[in-house]
Amino acid sequence: MKTDNLIQFNPSKQLLQKAWNIVNDVEFFLSNANSSVDCLIDALSWADVSLKLKIVPLLGLSGQERVLEPLYGLVVNSRQDERVRQMAAVQLSIAVSRCCNDPSDLRKRLITGLSHQDGAIRENCALALGWEGNIEAVKDLVQCLNDPDRGVQSAAVSALSSVDDDRVFDLLINRLSVGIFEEKRNILLHLWRFARKRSQVASVYIDHLEDLDNDLRMDALFGMAMIPPSSKILDAYRKIVTNEKGAILRRVLENLSGMDPFVTKSFEDVLRNLASDPDARIRQLAIRIVSSPVSGKWS
DSSP states (O other): OOOOOOOOOOHHHHHHHHHHHHHTOHHHHHHTHHHHHHHHHHHTTTOOHHHHHHHHHHHHHTOOGGGHHHHHHHHTOTTSOHHHHHHHHHHHHHHHHHHOSOOHHHHHHHHHHTTOSSHHHHHHHHHHTOOTTOGGGHHHHHHGGGOSOHHHHHHHHHHHHHHOOHHHHHHHHHHHHHSOHHHHHHHHHHGGGOGGGHHHHHHHHHHHTTOSOHHHHHHHHHHHTTSOOOHHHHHHHHHHHHHOOHHHHHHHHHHHHTSOHHHHGGGHHHHHGGGGOSOHHHHHHHHHHHTSTTTOOOO
C-alpha cells in the first residue's frame, strides 16, 4: 500500500510571520486594531525576544483593555527576558491609564508582587504601578523606597513621579529630610521627572548642593542635568565652577558641555581659568565648552 508523505502544517510559523508583518506595518495595525491585537496576543507564546520587544509597545498603544492580562503575565513571569518584562511593565502602566475603567484588581495583584522574593519582579511590579492618578498605590510604593534592591527603589520613585500628584511630590520632599541615605539618593536621581514642578525641583537640587555629602551633591547634579537650565541653576553652576575642584567640578562641567553654547557663553571668563587645572578631564571639558563656535576660540 502506497503512502504519501504529508507536509505538516506549522501554525506557530504562520502566526509568527503574520505577527512580524503587523509589527513592521504600524499603519496596518492601527487600521485593523482588533484582528491585529488578537494575532499579537496569540503570538506572544511563540515569539522570541526580538519579536516580543516589538509586540509589547503595540499592545500598549492599542488602547484595549484586553491587553492588560497578557502584559501583566509578562511582568510577573520570571522566565521572561528582563528587557521584555521591563517594557511590559511600562506599557502596562500606560495601558491602564488609557483603557481600564476599574484597575482595582490589577492594582491589588501588582501590590502583592511588591513582596515577591524575586527582586526583578518587585521592580517591574513597582514600575507598572506608575499610572497617572494611582494614589491608592502610593503608600506601598513609598515602602519600596526601603527595599534592599536598588532597582526596586529606583522603580518606586519613577512610579511615584508618574502618578503625577502634588501630594506625592510633597511626600518625596519630606522623605528627603527623614529618609535613609539610599532613599535620598534615589529621590534626587528621579525628582526631575516631576515636569510640572521644575522650579521647585531646581530649588531642591540647589539646596542639596550645600550638602556635606559629596554623593548627594553628585546625585543632585545628575538630576539638574535632566531639566532645562534656569537662571538659578546657572548661578549655582557658576558658584561651583568658581570655587570647587575635583569630581563635583567635573560633573558641573559635563552638565554645561551638554547645553547650547549660547547659554554657556557667560561662563567663558571662569572657564578660561581652568585651562591650567592639574586635572586633565577638567582642562578638556573647559576647553571644549569655551571653544564652541558661539563662544569663540581660545586666544
